[in-house]
Amino acid sequence: MSAGARIQLERVAIEIDGNRIASGINLDIPAGEFLCLLGPSGCGKSTLLNIVAGFLPANGSVLVGGKPVHGPGVDRGVVFQNSGALFPWLTAAQNVEYGLKVRGVAKSERRDIAEHYLRLVGLGHAAARYPTELSGGMQQRLQIARVLANEPSVVLMDEPFGALDAQTREVMQRELDRIWRSTKPTIVFVTHDIWEAILLADRIVTMTTGPDATIKTIAPVELPHPRDPMSPEALELYRMLRDDIGAEVSKVLRQQGLKEEAA
Amino acid sequence: MSTIDSTGDAALSSGQGKRRSWLKAQRLKPALLGVVSALAGLLIWQLLSLRVKPLFLPSPLATWEAAVELWQDGTLMAAIIASGARIAVGWSLGVIVGVPLGIFMGSFRWVRQLLDPYIEFFRFIPPIAFVTLAVIWLGPGETSKVALILYTTVFIVSINTIAGVQAVSELRLRAAASLGASRLRTLLTIVVPSTVPYMVTGARLAMGNSFLTIVSAEIVAAQEGLGALIWNSRNYGRTEWVFVGIIMLGILGFLFDRVVRLASQFFLKRYGTTV
Numbered sequence: 238m239s240a241g242a243r244i245q246l247e248r249v250a251i252e253i254d255g256n257r258i259a260s261g262i263n264l265d266i267p268a269g270e271f272l273c274l275l276g277p278s279g280c281g282k283s284t285l286l287n288i289v290a291g292f293l294p295a296n297g298s299v300l301v302g303g304k305p306v307h308g309p310g311v312d313r314g315v316v317f318q319n320s321g322a323l324f325p326w327l328t329a330a331q332n333v334e335y336g337l338k339v340r341g342v343a344k345s346e347r348r349d350i351a352e353h354y355l356r357l358v359g360l361g362h363a364a365a366r367y368p369t370e371l372s373g374g375m376q377q378r379l380q381i382a383r384v385l386a387n388e389p390s391v392v393l394m395d396e397p398f399g400a401l402d403a404q405t406r407e408v409m410q411r412e413l414d415r416i417w418r419s420t421k422p423t424i425v426f427v428t429h430d431i432w433e434a435i436l437l438a439d440r441i442v443t444m445t446t447g448p449d450a451t452i453k454t455i456a457p458v459e460l461p462h463p464r465d466p467m468s469p470e471a472l473e474l475y476r477m478l479r480d481d482i483g484a485e486v487s488k489v490l491r492q493q494g495l496k497e498e499a500a
Numbered sequence: 501m502s503t504i505d506s507t508g509d510a511a512l513s514s515g516q517g518k519r520r521s522w523l524k525a526q527r528l529k530p531a532l533l534g535v536v537s538a539l540a541g542l543l544i545w546q547l548l549s550l551r552v553k554p555l556f557l558p559s560p561l562a563t564w565e566a567a568v569e570l571w572q573d574g575t576l577m578a579a580i581i582a583s584g585a586r587i588a589v590g591w592s593l594g595v596i597v598g599v600p601l602g603i604f605m606g607s608f609r610w611v612r613q614l615l616d617p618y619i620e621f622f623r624f625i626p627p628i629a630f631v632t633l634a635v636i637w638l639g640p641g642e643t644s645k646v647a648l649i650l651y652t653t654v655f656i657v658s659i660n661t662i663a664g665v666q667a668v669s670e671l672r673l674r675a676a677a678s679l680g681a682s683r684l685r686t687l688l689t690i691v692v693p694s695t696v697p698y699m700v701t702g703a704r705l706a707m708g709n710s711f712l713t714i715v716s717a718e719i720v721a722a723q724e725g726l727g728a729l730i731w732n733s734r735n736y737g738r739t740e741w742v743f744v745g746i747i748m749l750g751i752l753g754f755l756f757d758r759v760v761r762l763a764s765q766f767f768l769k770r771y772g773t774t775v
Contacts, residue, residue, distance in 0.1 A: 309677035336679035
């Protein structure tokens with residue numbers, strides 16, 4: 238497994254259709270770190286992820302492994318919130334093999350690698366099944382396997398467990414923690430769930446709400462693994478993050494209220 | 501199946517065997533209603549035909565006898581084969597041309613912009629309007645009729661395929677890109693399979709239009725075929741032959757559509773064709 242790559246964002250600004258979405262973003266993510274982008278919806282955290290993925294162009298400097306980002310690439314795997322990103326006409330194994338096939342890996346080797354990663358995410362038994370025959374949690378695990386099979390140095394995850402029920406999400410969080418430990422890529426994980434961030438991250442980044450969003454705070458999570466969300470330190474961190482985000486949410490509500498009055 | 505779900509509780513309480521027969525009855529009910537409806541239609545037809553002259557409206561029995569007569573002298577079979585073959589050839593060629601054309605036009609903006617004026621212009625001109633031109637340019641033989649069906653099929657299939665290409669989810673394209681797929685590979689392995697349901701819809705619509713086209717083409721220029729049969733019957737004052745031709749068109753259309761539906765369900769189910 239290739240080790241993680243460092244991600245450096247310097248003076249990054251995003252404009253979409255002439256509107257400034259975010260600006261002044263400086264972020265240095267060391268190789269192998271698990272970083273969570275936390276915040277309410279509409280604060281530009283998915284936009285930031287899409288910039289690192291190369292789906293959106295940005296002003297400023299975006300470096301992954303020291304190289305500037307120009308468009309999507311195999312070094313940065315993306316796990317999407319919506320499992321519509323899976324290819325429904327391919328079986329689970331064929332989905333995992335897709336990236337390997339693109340790279341020209343021989344058929345027998347492809348099958349072995351796919352089997353390995355399917356087993357890693359607990360889908361060894363479901364190789365021949367089609368995505369529509371899998372549950373929501375299994376579909377997201379399949380997405381993770383498909384990304385890992387490409388051995389990316391960076392894994393970008395956009396609220397990957399957002400659509401799952403609470404129990405499944407808990408299992409998935411533990412599984413992701415285990416997988417990250419065994420393969421050690423750099424992970425950027427977008428979520429609006431504070432507990433999820435505390436459970437998984439080395440560092441948690443919160444953002445101010447847009448328009449013109451930027452980074453608000455960067456909080457290191459110095460808690461031993463496996464993490465106990467009921468420990469006093471975790472609760473303290475939770476309170477701090479909740480207040481941070483709460484301030485941003487009420488700012489948005491105030492803005493909307495003012496706009497309504499003006500209209 | 502929603503009717504079964506909503507009343508499922510009642511069925512569960514009345515035991516397994518009963519439930520099974522009840523389910524079977526539910527499934528047979530639409531077919532039964534169809535048969536009842538068809539019989540009622542025949543009855544109304546029969547009653548109406550008693551009140552007017554056979555030249556104006558022949559009875560169902562007279563139509564049946566005419567069908568038997570046309571079958572026995574080989575006219576009916578020849579007409580079915582002639583029309584069916586023209587549709588099969590023209591439609592198949594149309595799908596073969598229309599699908600890649602639609603993919604091509606849907607994928608490259610400049611191709612679409614280049615051809616857009618023609619599509620916007622010709623979409624309002626029914627293929628029937630080209631029958632005369634087709635005969636002048638391609639002669640009264642098979643070519644002109646096959647070409648007309650090919651034209652209407654290419655048009656409908658490519659327009660639907662373009663819509664399908666444009667509807668491919670951005671999510672899938674992004675997923676493919678970050679898995680390393682080039683633009684050409686994405687086109688072949690993501691865009692084309694994602695578009696299959698639209699191609700099937702286009703092909704089925706085109707089948708319906710092929711029947712519209714073939715009848716008008718055969719009326720103008722054909723010795724054989726169901727359209728020619730319907731048109732020529734007027735020379736003999738045989739209204740019942742007209743009815744035989746019309747009913748055969750309906751049956752043939754139904755069968756052709758069934759074949760397309762079953763084939764797409766069987767071969768293309770994985771691509772999300774739920775027709």
